[in-house]
Amino acid sequence: MQPSFYFRALLRESRGSRGRFVFFVACLSVGVAAVVAVAGLSSSLDEGIHKEARQLLAADLAVDASRPLPPDLDLDKLGLAGVQRTEIRETVTVVAAPPAAATPDRPGASQLVELKVVKGEYPFYGELKLRPQRPLSELLRPDTAVVAAEMLTHLGLHIGDTLRIGGQPFRIAGEVLAEPDRVSVSMTLGPRVFLAAEGFDRTGLAARGSRIGYRTLIKLPAGLDPALERIQERLRSVLPETVYRVQSYREAQPSLRENLARVERFLGLVALLSLFVGGIGVAQSVRAWLAGRLDAIAILKCLGMRPREIFPLYLGQTALLGLAGSVVGIVAGAAVELLLPSLFPDLIPAELIRPWQPLALVRGLGLGVGVAVLFSLPPLSAVLRVPPARVLRREAEPLPIHRWTTALTVVALGLGVWIMASVQAHSWDLGARFTGGVALAAGLLAGAAALVSRWVRRLPREAVRSLSLRHGLSALARPGAAAMSAIVALGLGVLVVVAMSLVQQRLTAEISAEVPRDAPTAFLIDIQPAQWPGVEALLRQQGATNIESVPVVMARLAAIDGTSVEELARTWDENPGRGRPGERREGEHEGARGGQRRGRWALTREQRLTYLRELPKDNEIVAGKLWSDPRRAEVSVEQEYAENLGIHLGSTLRFDIQGVPVDLAVTSLRTVDWRTFGINFFLVVEPGVLDKAPQQRLAAIRLPRGSEQRVQDLLVASYPNVTVLRIREILEKIVKVLDRIGLGIRFLGGFTVLAGVAILAGAVSAGSARRGREVALLKTLGMTRRGVAAAFAVEYALIGLVAAAIGAGGGYLLAWGVITRGFEMRWQLQPWPFAAALLAGVVLTVLAGLAASLRALEMRPIEVLRTES
């Protein structure tokens, strides 16, 4: 056949069927919209981050470390003459408002804040929005602070009031409205407070051992931008990479983007699920369509068109329709993308949105057409089975189908789904798991639906009084392929939404519930050893219990078994998997890069050491013996941490403790039950080794409920350098982040439900001829239209009920797995989501079903019975 003829035939074949494809397009476009919205949002954010990369870094280059740049670092010598440089220090501390006028003898309210100390011009790029509108350097004096607007509200302060930081008074000279290098989607510990360098010196926080992050912002002179990478490399070559991280704006916030990418992969898969559910609807539409084309296909075969020519004709037809559905979906997806920031202002930083994302649209188009073609393959194989003898004898039996054709169809479908899932997940492995999981869930749902149907068939229907109910039950007893796919599709949607709500509810409940009886409610950090007796007395006086306190020595890992950490980091980069047999499985999910980053991070980060005679009770030695070698300084290492870094029993670890090298022998490995929230360390050192090292104390305490704020207020009044981290507050912040992701998933899960509803409507509408006859017959027998509608409503309600019950059951199963295995939390049965799912399922299916059978309900008996004869 000539291509031009083929194309003409394709267009002719679409004639007269166009009206039937509303549901095809509807099913497909819902899923495509979900995929496009996720892909569009994520690449839009990514593009936003790239475009605003300079503003987000506030500089061309930034160097981060837990110590300042080496004083002997001469930027001029590195060929960086003429660069501008700003030194930034950041730390976390608790600030206090003055005592309230009514209660002058009680300390004022206090709050955990993120302190930022700027020396030099800031920011180089982007805008720091302040009120009053004056440069930061003008507002900041040795005795002034500029603070976040939200903090003023929280503490009831105003510009001009005084604030105590590190025990020193600071006048509030202005408020911060927006900060270019602070992204709204990241988690923070508290509101921002800016201080001048001289002001920070007055607080004495640096001298008293607070942990400080150092960042140097560098602005290149105009014209040097092309040399950015070279300059970055040069800086890296002189600054040890285990200590200093040099990033340029061109890398555009790699860790932020990696987090976004992880969320995108996850949401992308949820969106893909709604597309796959739409695919079930596509298959359904194609089946109904072909049922009406059997005669035409037989004629074509009779006229000498080969099956291998007819099949592509119909496949091409579905591809064209897929294209149409995808275009509709793309438009809807882009609209969702545009609307979302205003719907969820907390979720998505509108300032970073760039709505025009051609690649996301192409992805939607590709996946949409792919799903349309793949999912129509099984029903399309009917084309091959149409007997040409049908032109002479309608009841001619279908042609046998080659076993290979069936196998090929199944393989193509599986392979295609896998490829699409992998595209969405950016990983073949995750794509395969997803494909397997979906296939399993769909199989289970179909099995459960078949079981329910069989069970209903056995019910003694004659005993049911209500005519409507009897009609509904008999429909459920012989559901037919269309109703079955509707049940599976709806069930999948309900499954996602229910599972997600359950997990989220459980997490929230777990976090907001009373922590275990003896678990600490707050951590106190940065306590000077000399302050501890006073702090402890104050805590006891305020009713704190379960007070635990340990010394903390900050150190850096210098070498493992004689191999320097720099060397290890290098081999790690080149060959991340080598010699790390026990690497956490979690790393594998995110591909090799995630695991590599984690291991490398553990290697080069600042390590916290403590020294103890006896281990806390939630520790258990699994190898070796604690403090068993009298000749050597010993360290006990947490097992998983040891596996990550390739540390064994007998390894020697060299630490750099503020310039002093200390060798420690690993003589025991232990496990830790982290869930107790107790103070625990990866590295515990034998007492006597570190007693003279510079150190602070860390304390965990349990405070009576409601007294946290008062104790923090009192503590900061007497010990302004001590920082209180309230566990509940931090957990609540984590819940907020989880909430945002959960909201996204439920939103997308809603698309899956929507696709399921569209399928049901399509199935009902496809059977509308049969329904019309049914209605006519019932009306002839004297049933009113209202009565018929009621009977249909009961039928749809039963379908919705079964789908929702099965889907919700699956959702409970999935949630149970995630909660007990994934989060290792206790399972608590929550009945409400189940009830809500049932109700929503019934309401949605009844509405959609009745809407789709309106035409059938309008049928007058005579019209139908006449055509029947």
Next chain:
Amino acid sequence: MTAPRIELRHLTRRLPSGDRVLTILDGVDLAVAPGEFVAVLGPSGSGKSTLLALMAGLDRPTSGEVLIDGAPIQGLSEDRLALLRRHTIGFVFQSFQLLGNLTARENVLLPVELLGQPEPVRRADELLAAVGLADRGHHYPSQLSGGEQQRVALARAFAARPPILLADEPTGNLDGATGRRVLQILTDLRRQAGTTLVLVTHDPAVGALADRLIHLRDGRIEREEAPMRMASETALEIAAASPG
């Protein structure tokens, strides 16, 4: 004697029906010479349509052979059978079997286009003119009367100039006068093109036009006769006068 265009050798077709096996055709032997017009007569259920279906490779025999131009076709794949029909066999059916989503002209065009012959539209228009529907080419089948639909079907059947035409009760759904008109066109076109025609009917008057009459009963050839050689005009008169 020239080789037969169509040859059936001991052709048998059985169909399972419930838990019994129905014998539709039972060892039929028949040879149709090139250019010959054979009419197959018999009551309904005698196996006439199945015979046609087997000749065209629309159905497969339980045993026996179908040879077209001396080559057996019962073992060919669906694809090869389709090609055989495309090049060799035209059809006319009792229920017309036009494609409802194509116009009259497009229905006639289809076999020509399938063959990739040049100037398909001219050929289609020629044929539509020959069946007297030159001005109805743009109509869809649902807009045509039964007689007009069957004339379109005739145009389609001859469009690809097939050497064989198989007709299944072509006048069965038409009233007397319309049926006569259609039959007239059919025989005219056949004579012009020298097409071999196998026509199935239960109407003896229609059969009287044929070179040879085959009487089928219970799947077997009951008898064979050469009808009185009459001018086709006269035969048509008789056909028109006879009831049914």
